[in-house]
Amino acid sequence: MNIKKTLCATVSAVAMLGLLPTMAAAETKLKWAHVYETSEPYHTCAVAANDLLMGATDGRYGIEVFPASSLGKEVDINEGLGFGTVDIIYTGQLFAGRSYGPIAIGGAPFMFRDYDHWDHYRNSDLFGELSQGYTDATANHITAMTYYGARHVTSNKPVLTPEDMDGMKIRVPNAPLYMMFPEAVGANPAPIAFAEVYLALQQGTVDAQENPLPTIQAKKFYEVQTNINLTGHITDALLTIVGGPAWDSMSEADRAALAKVTGETAVCATDAIIKAEGELAQWFRDEGVQVNEVDRGPFIDAVKKLHNGPAATWDQATYDRLQAIE
Numbered sequence: 001m002n003i004k005k006t007l008c009a010t011v012s013a014v015a016m017l018g019l020l021p022t023m024a025a026a027e028t029k030l031k032w033a034h035v036y037e038t039s040e041p042y043h044t045c046a047v048a049a050n051d052l053l054m055g056a057t058d059g060r061y062g063i064e065v066f067p068a069s070s071l072g073k074e075v076d077i078n079e080g081l082g083f084g085t086v087d088i089i090y091t092g093q094l095f096a097g098r099s100y101g102p103i104a105i106g107g108a109p110f111m112f113r114d115y116d117h118w119d120h121y122r123n124s125d126l127f128g129e130l131s132q133g134y135t136d137a138t139a140n141h142i143t144a145m146t147y148y149g150a151r152h153v154t155s156n157k158p159v160l161t162p163e164d165m166d167g168m169k170i171r172v173p174n175a176p177l178y179m180m181f182p183e184a185v186g187a188n189p190a191p192i193a194f195a196e197v198y199l200a201l202q203q204g205t206v207d208a209q210e211n212p213l214p215t216i217q218a219k220k221f222y223e224v225q226t227n228i229n230l231t232g233h234i235t236d237a238l239l240t241i242v243g244g245p246a247w248d249s250m251s252e253a254d255r256a257a258l259a260k261v262t263g264e265t266a267v268c269a270t271d272a273i274i275k276a277e278g279e280l281a282q283w284f285r286d287e288g289v290q291v292n293e294v295d296r297g298p299f300i301d302a303v304k305k306l307h308n309g310p311a312a313t314w315d316q317a318t319y320d321r322l323q324a325i326e
């Protein structure tokens with residue numbers, strides 16, 4: 001198994017979709033910022049989107065990608081959309097939820113039964129309505145959603161039951177709803193910027209963190225944590241968002257081209273993440289990491305009590321519509 005070859009093949013396949021020649025330069029380069037590593041498919045697929053967009057706009061627009069928090073932490077790049085300091089970002093739904101609460105529902109713990117439930121949600125009228133609500137609130141535009149993976153807890157001891165997390169200090173991203181899962185099981189959430197997590201784990205500032213398997217590999221968290229516990233507590237996704245200033249400066253045709261290209265980029269990265277998730281548990285075991293199967297039932301029971309509690313940024317009707325999606 002060679003995951004890097006898989007990602008390269010996926011990116012090449014997307015580039016071939018448009019049968020595009022490589023162009024020297026675009027008239028306008030859109031800045032696409034994110035917090036992920038250059039080895040991850042979110043980045044490699046976004047880089048491939050440059051030629052796709054140049055071809056679709058006859059060279060009027062291209063894309064320059066800024067990875068690994070080089071243009072700021074997640075909160076910073078979200079704010080930058082409105083200022084025009086960044087043009088496109090990947091961001092978690094819970095970060096977008098800071099500006100429009102209901103869009104965060106898709107990033108809440110145990111909100112989806114499985115991948116298929118999530119996949120049907122991203123193609124649903126409900127997601128379209130929530131995306132429009134976000135645009136109305138911010139003037140920014142959600143153009144795609146990419147599968148980020150099932151989030152799992154890593155730690156230096158096995159986590160098999162909610163009680164195993166009692167009192168555990170666990171790093172979470174700096175958005176309030178990421179605290180729902182740890183608080184439901186008695187853990188102590190510690191918001192820490194993504195770029196600082198490895199050091200925090202290495203130095204014992206926190207006991208644990210949670211992320212999908214491809215991210216655990218890319219960020220090398222397995223080097224400083226001995227256990228990966230397959231809690232699968234969030235079926236997570238990244239929103240691709242185009243800032244209002246960039247969107248408003250484009251013609252209708254170029255906006256449509258950008259939306260299509262970002263949609264293709266989401267497919268590229270989603271396919272790579274799904275493939276990696278199927279391979280990585282064994283890869284980690286081969287590296288000497290203890291990968292623990294977990295009965296998710298008790299975790300689900302603990303969290304569902306909070307779904308429509310004080311932390312919820314959606315109403316009961318939105319929750320019921322999401323749960324009814326088949």
